Amino acid sequence: MADPIAENHPPPDPNTWVELHGDFLFRYAYARLGDRTVCEDVVQDTFLAALRDWPKFAGRSAERSWLVGILKHKIVDHLRREGRRVAETSVSAWSPEELFDAAGRWRCRPARWSTNPQDVLTNKEFWETFWHCLQTLPQRVRTAFCLREMHELTRDDICAALQITPTNLGVMLYRARMGLRRCLEVNWFEA
């Protein structure tokens, strides 16, 4: 029995899709994966999966948000494969070891951030600073943070995707938060 929705929505032209959505999907992936070649592959896989699944989707909702949904899965798949590599050992510029003294006290006590949060949300320079601070994190730590805070995955999902224990994840999120907080403090709120 033919699907009346699919019949009224012919499959898209791949060329059009690449032109309409390619850059957007690429930038979305790049912000999370940081590697041009990898992101090109991930975007290609996304289009491929979308074209294959078209009969099931066939215009039921916004095309781009559907594509982004597929892209998110592809990103997590990639990270899962990446997670099997040896964990990197690079240390973030603001690691917890440096932020506290031997007695567990703050070396540099958190300063008052007197900016109204609403003010920074529309400030282009602030987002650039935020992005640069993300880049100071070790890659796996950044990944864990983005999956948790931007993709809003559950802890279990992230642990499964990265093949790590909840304890590992807790440590990585802690390092990410400590590093980002201090980086933003130094480069924005105290600058």
Add this chain to the structure above:
Amino acid sequence: MLSCKEVSRLVSESLDVRLPIRQRIQIGIHLLMCMYCSRFRRQLLFLRDIARRYHPTADHVQNDAPQGLSDDAKERIKQYLRSQFSS
């Protein structure tokens, strides 16, 4: 008594899991007495808020990050998709 370092770790943890009541009480007591850790906690919540609103694809980020697929990449992808779906 918990140190600020221990509290910082627990506060981060509390963003992802519900901590046992005993730890929540210990944190609460520390936060009442330590304005720096109180600030820290507010700042972590702020960080969560902005991370959720972060739109990496918008104009306001990444001056030195690529703005999109290169023309070569677009052609390659188009060709590949055509080859997979040629009728």
